[in-house]
Amino acid sequence: MTAAPRTLELFYDVLSPYSWLGFEVLCRYKKLWNINLQLRPSLIAAIMKDSGSLSAMRFLTAVNLEHPKMLEKVSRELWMRVWSRDEDISEPKSILAAAEKAGMSTEQAQGLLEKISTPKVKNELRDTTNAACKYGAFGLPVTVAHLDGQTHMLFGSDRMELLAHLLGEKWMGPVPPAINAKI
Template structure:
């Protein structure tokens, strides 16, 4: 079966967009979406890569031009955090813990953490929303986890086991070729695999998979809110 494995950290805005697009294409492209929580800071450091924001013009292009347009184009709720970059290590350890103890709820939990960073409730700052003290309430959203489950996840997320797993797996991913996120490894029905980097490779990815690219909404509709001409 076709699968696409998304290696991600909720700190990455382009990964937010890629994640939305992947979820929309799961049905039309008929693939299994595999989620792998990682720590971007570790991947950047181990690969010798630097955040785009460290090049002044790249930061301006990213914040003023590319990200707002991609948010509109992919119809993704998006508010750039007042403080950035944020340290999402606790988020990613928590998601890594959930991957172990409740893999069937990892996607919903991932939605919640992406939301905490990029679409926090009115009046809440992203940097507050990603403090561990805010996690119990977040993980209880719509009854996703019970109080006991949350307690267990919180405890596990600060364990050496989970800390080491996140660190080791992020390091291993760099050995496999990654240098930033979104890093996606697509596997075709004929067994071939291929890595893709960036939220902007879905069109050639469709080509390689033998699938149809129908725009970011996955159904050929144009995004709403086209800027007036």
């Protein structure tokens, strides 16, 4: 009998390349470590007071509210645009292009883009960012592990070996063999 998945929250902003590293590693280990990975788009500007990703993070928040299964792909595509291809992610047309490349229909993406200024989306992003701050965040990424009634906050994408230890799992590097074989 397989144990129930353990819950990890990953607070991230696509303007943080370190968030991207943590995001990719945790996505690769979801099944290997039997974790329920909860992606939590957060606004690094509210934590570090300097960012240019407000529209992108509100868009990801809207994706999470209405199409949570698309959140991983859209987040990855925004990171690819800004950090791999040096493309814009602040203009609406750039956000739409990223969403469409991630597999979202133009209509879905446009509908979500129209909602980024709504109180619902703004409040959700603010609440998620506040939750990260309550855990003690001082930057991103922050991974919060909920284990045996205790909460453990880890800052940075270079803490995966410590996370593996907390989970009682084996750390096999950023690209575990099972994933490496598929690449």
